[in-house]
Amino acid sequence: MNAYRASLLRFTPEGRPLFDEDGLLVAGPDAAGVQRVLDAGPFRAVAARHPQAAVTHWPGRLIAPGFIDMHLHFPQTDIIGAPADGLLPWLENYTFPAEARFAEPAHASEVATFFFDELQRHGVTTALTFCTSHPASVDAFFGEARKRGLRMIGGKVLQDRHSPDGVRDATEQSLADTEALIGRWHGQGRLGYAITPRFAPTSTDAQLRGAGELAAKYPDTWIHSHVAENRDEVRWARELFPQARSYLDVYGGFGLMRERAVYAHCIHFDDADRALMHDTKTAAAVSPTSNLFLGSGFFDFDGAQRQAMRHGLASDVGGGTSFSPFHTMLAAYYVGREGQTKPGLSLSPSELWWRHTGGAAQALGLEGVIGSLHPGSEADFVVLNPEATPLLARKAARVQNLEELLFALIVLGDERVVERVVVA
Numbered sequence: 421m422n423a424y425r426a427s428l429l430r431f432t433p434e435g436r437p438l439f440d441e442d443g444l445l446v447a448g449p450d451a452a453g454v455q456r457v458l459d460a461g462p463f464r465a466v467a468a469r470h471p472q473a474a475v476t477h478w479p480g481r482l483i484a485p486g487f488i489d490m491h492l493h494f495p496q497t498d499i500i501g502a503p504a505d506g507l508l509p510w511l512e513n514y515t516f517p518a519e520a521r522f523a524e525p526a527h528a529s530e531v532a533t534f535f536f537d538e539l540q541r542h543g544v545t546t547a548l549t550f551c552t553s554h555p556a557s558v559d560a561f562f563g564e565a566r567k568r569g570l571r572m573i574g575g576k577v578l579q580d581r582h583s584p585d586g587v588r589d590a591t592e593q594s595l596a597d598t599e600a601l602i603g604r605w606h607g608q609g610r611l612g613y614a615i616t617p618r619f620a621p622t623s624t625d626a627q628l629r630g631a632g633e634l635a636a637k638y639p640d641t642w643i644h645s646h647v648a649e650n651r652d653e654v655r656w657a658r659e660l661f662p663q664a665r666s667y668l669d670v671y672g673g674f675g676l677m678r679e680r681a682v683y684a685h686c687i688h689f690d691d692a693d694r695a696l697m698h699d700t701k702t703a704a705a706v707s708p709t710s711n712l713f714l715g716s717g718f719f720d721f722d723g724a725q726r727q728a729m730r731h732g733l734a735s736d737v738g739g740g741t742s743f744s745p746f747h748t749m750l751a752a753y754y755v756g757r758e759g760q761t762k763p764g765l766s767l768s769p770s771e772l773w774w775r776h777t778g779g780a781a782q783a784l785g786l787e788g789v790i791g792s793l794h795p796g797s798e799a800d801f802v803v804l805n806p807e808a809t810p811l812l813a814r815k816a817a818r819v820q821n822l823e824e825l826l827f828a829l830i831v832l833g834d835e836r837v838v839e840r841v842v843v844a
């Protein structure tokens with residue numbers, strides 16, 4: 421049994437922050453050797469219940485749930501910051517050539533190692549990740565995640581049309597590969613498989629139908645794709661699938677909307693789309709640094725809240741500009757200010773934080789497993805230093821309450837704040 425004493429941030433299932441200025445987190449291994457939270461709360465009360473626990477004390481530090489990145493691309497690590505007029509030329513000029521290199525297992529595993537180093541440095545302990553269309557990229561991703569004991573979700577990209585040589589796959593083989601990879605990796609320790617059509621324009625009807633059939637056959641796998649990111653993309657999807665009510669509805673028609681289905685972006689939606697998301701328990705991965713960088717548009721946080729659409733935060737590296745959850749939360753705040761249906765919305769610091777931890781876990785169908793530090797959940801957590809930089813230290817000395825402390829970290833924080841990352 422291990423006990424950790426510091427300030428402690430947790431969340432209720434409703435997303436309300438629980439804060440103990442002087443807190444204690446007690447963890448111990450389950451039968452599989454995964455460390456789970458046994459108890460958490462105010463130091464005095466929790467310590468009294470566990471007199472035999474050896475306590476590690478981190479004075480002046482904040483223990484918080486490990487961050488959850490709901491959508492990014494590990495093979496795009498090397499193309500962060502590639503300039504383009506918009507999504508489609510960015511894909512053609514930078515993304516597809518970079519991803520073509522992942523046919524080579526040695527390249528895939530070198531990038532996977534760097535990618536996980538980077539995630540962990542930034543305090544991200546779970547991510548839902550695109551690999552590439554090459555099965556070797558999936559083996560590299562999961563192999564490295566397993567070595568590190570991380571809870572990670574990923575999958576082979578499906579793209580059998582409108583894609584150049586080197587990344588385009590073949591319909592039948594792509595579905596057979598997906599099923600084989602589900603068998604090899606899904607549910608191995610803390611790993612989960614995501615059926616991953618890149619986006620509707622790069623899959624044939626047959627591939628989307630096959631993906632939907634696999635999603636029904638393996639109902640606890642994830643589904644992971646993109647939707648309604650960019651106006652040219654939306655127009656293209658409408659041309660390719662004229663029978664669908666909307667771009668989102670294409671996925672619904674192929675059985676690709678259900679609990680554990682996650683769609684990145686969800687910007688150019690109407691209320692009927694949001695209702696479909698809600699009714700099918702499908703989640704949006706909101707990727708504000710990517711949307712600002714690629715000029716895609718502004719996610720409608722008010723619309724999502726109004727229609728109780730599941731959503732959480734994501735970096736979308738390499739469209740996104742940073743692995744840092746702090747940068748993502750700040751960008752989400754800016755995007756909320758811009759608003760779509762409610763200009764000037766001011767998302768609270770604890771809500772932004774929740775959307776990148778416990779709220780993201782809920783959206784992924786992992787409530788009670790990660791993201792909250794509730795007793796019984798897995799003990800993935802970060803130890804943050806609110807005095808990591810001179811400006812932060814100055815600011816931290818002046819904050820009056822939890823919201824101000826979290827906002828100081830969101831606005832001024834980056835990986836320098838992340839002193840330690842503990843993986844269950």
Ligand code: GUN
Nearest residue numbers: 515618619646710736739
């Ligand atoms: N839509 C289809 N593929 C991609 C991708 O790799 N990144 C982003 N941001 N959008 C996409």
Ligand code: ZN
Nearest residue numbers: 492646684736
């Ligand atoms: Zn993406």
